Amino acid sequence: MKREIDVAARNWRPSPLAGPIFLVTTVNAQGWTNVAPKSLINFITVSPPRLVLGCSRGHHTSQNLLANGECVLNLPQDRLAGRAWAAAEPRPPAPDEAEARGFTPIPALRVRPPRLAECAAHIECRLEGVQWYGDECVLVLGVVAASADAEACDAEDPYAVLRPIFFLAPGIFGTITAGTPVRPSA
Ligand SMILES: Cc1cc2nc3c(=O)[nH]c(=O)nc-3n(C[C@H](O)[C@H](O)[C@H](O)COP(=O)(O)O)c2cc1C
Numbered sequence: 018m019k020r021e022i023d024v025a026a027r028n029w030r031p032s033p034l035a036g037p038i039f040l041v042t043t044v045n046a047q048g049w050t051n052v053a054p055k056s057l058i059n060f061i062t063v064s065p066p067r068l069v070l071g072c073s074r075g076h077h078t079s080q081n082l083l084a085n086g087e088c089v090l091n092l093p094q095d096r097l098a099g100r101a102w103a104a105a106e107p108r109p110p111a112p113d114e115a116e117a118r119g120f121t122p123i124p125a126l127r128v129r130p131p132r133l134a135e136c137a138a139h140i141e142c143r144l145e146g147v148q149w150y151g152d153e154c155v156l157v158l159g160v161v162a163a164s165a166d167a168e169a170c171d172a173e174d175p176y177a178v179l180r181p182i183f184f185l186a187p188g189i190f191g192t193i194t195a196g197t198p199v200r201p202s203a
Pocket residue numbers: 038051052053054055056057058071072073075076077078079101102104105106107184
């Protein structure tokens with residue numbers, strides 16, 4: 018038996034669509050780093066690699082991205098979920114926001130916003146387009162560089178090291194703890 022689920026995404030229970038959680042770093046006009054968790058994220062083209070990020074109009078993340086066009090998506094493992102959630106608490110811009118949120122900024126490979134050292138992988142992006150839906154926008158981001166902890170790159174199962182987390186519902190996340198090889202079957 019199937020049961021209908023409320024179409025309002027906030028009321029989805031269970032949620033049929035998990036969003037990958039990243040800590041997005043951007044910089045403002047003063048060069049100060051902003052850190053915020055985002056999960057309305059997905060790949061849209063493979064070659065060249067391009068993804069989308071859904072963001073509210075009032076957020077520092079969209080404002081910084083629209084002003085200077087660059088961001089880094091930093092992948093927090095499950096052990097950083099509490100810190101990632103806490104980073105959603107709004108704060109006025111400050112020169113040491115990354116540190117105040119419990120993260121160590123390190124230079125990115127190709128863009129100005131920093132990578133966060135505690136995170137296991139990083140996707141560096143430049144803005145390619147924006148589509149507005151009321152007070153929310155979809156930011157189209159071209160991937161210009163990616164990096165990950167050497168431990169994950171060298172591991173037999175990199176996903177057991179990365180342990181990426183996904184937004185399921187307010188206050189609830191899921192974790193990938195292993196990559197599972199497919200065994201084709203009928
Ligand atoms: C796990 C998690 C995922 C979130 N994903 C998004 C998202 O994809 N888009 C968005 O606009 N806000 C999202 N939020 C809310 C923002 O993180 C929050 O409003 C934050 O204060 C925005 O910060 P900013 O103004 O620095 O961008 C999420 C919050 C959490 C805890």
